[in-house]
Amino acid sequence: MSSMEEGRSLSENGHLQNEGNGLYTGDGSVDFKGKPVLKRNTGLWKACPFVLGFGCCERLAFFGIASNLVNYLTNRLHEANVSAARNVNNWQGTCYFTPLLGGVIADTFLGRYWTIGVFSTIYLLGMCTLTISASVSAFKPVDCVGSICPSASPPQYAVFFIGLYLIALGTGGVKPCIWPFGPDQFDDTDPKEKAKKGPFFNWFYFSNNLGSLVASSFLVWVHDNAGWGIGFGIPAACMAIAIASFFSGTPFYRFQKPGGSALKRICQVLVASFHKWNLKVPNDASLLYETQNESSAIKGSRKLEHSEGLK
Known part of the structure; x- marks a missing residue:
């Protein structure tokens, strides 16, 4: 046996011995470079705060748009109530359908981490487009004069709905992946780590509901009192913070290969x-x-x- 083969054999034996001693995860997870991960350096509550921060900000961003969308369509784009409700229902239905696509892409090709990264960027692009459509005069109809309320022009509708459906596409990649990505940080083969999944889900639900609560209360007030441009700009900023939080935790994450x-x-x-x-x-x-x-x-x-x- 050559010295190179002996070194490789010793390295493999040493790695297996370390796995047996519980230094490495036993569920097949790897680090960002695809190598086996040391338990003490990754996962658990070293990684989870970044996931919780992402979940809170993403839910705040989503419901910051969704919770008052009918009012925006009727008050700013001057749609009838029936038309506004139909458009919102179609969009929400799309938001619940696109996770099927995101889940397939994550499981088959990209893995959860890169699916979240790619689709959250699309998500942010949609948020920014929506903010521009509500802020720039050329992209929104003029205000009502008495009882006369001009409808939005086709280009104005186009910019608005492009932003809206980019958000639907973005949430389709984020929603099915962020939930299992958190539990991926706990080694199922280690009883002590497995028992900590319960508290994680409690905090994850809390952070998601906290974001939804702030969006459904404070941001609705902002829409009505400070303007739709600011009201949509805050969710866009929160989505940017969510992406920054998620990528900041990269050195501490454990990854499951597709x-x-x-x-x-x-x-x-x-x-x-x-x-x-x-x-x-x-x-x-x-x-x-x-x-x-x-x-x-x-x-x-x-x-x-x-x-x-x-x-």
Whole structure:
């Protein structure tokens, strides 16, 4: 054996020994460079404050737009109530549909971190476009004169709806990824770390609801009293803060590699279930793991353990 091969063998053995001693995570997570991560340097509450800050600011930004959008369409763009309500419902429906796209992109190609990064940038671009449409005179209709309220022109509508649907696209990449990205910071194979997921979710719900509360109260007051330009500008600034908070935590994050299309794996399960419907199940539960190896058969995924939950 050459000295290079001996060095590699010693390095691998040392790494496995360190994993056995609990120095490294056991759930397959890696650092930003794709290397195994030391538990003491990453994850847990070293990483979670950045995720919580992102969640709070992102919810404030979203509801800072959504909570008073019908009033903006009727009061500033001079739409009828029925038309305004229809446009808002269509937009909100799009916001709930686009996470399907974001989830597929994250699981199959980019991973959660880069999906959040890319789509939150699109999110911010939409916020800025919306702020411009509410601030620049050329992009908004003139004020009402008596009972005469000129409707917005097609270019004015175009700028507004481009900004609005960029936000819908942005939230589609953020929403399905930020929720699991937080739990990724806790090693499921370590009972002590796994037990800390509960408090994280409590704080995550609190931070999200705090952002929603501020948006639905303070920002609505700003819309009515300080103007829509400032009222939309504050959510845009909060989205910028959210992105800065998220990327600031990069050295402390643990990353799960993308594991391929979830739809493909669902189809594989259905096919396997059909072919093995009459297979006799062994009595020894230790034989019912996904694989007998230490890692999952699916690259980037955690090993599936036997559960009695659906028996």
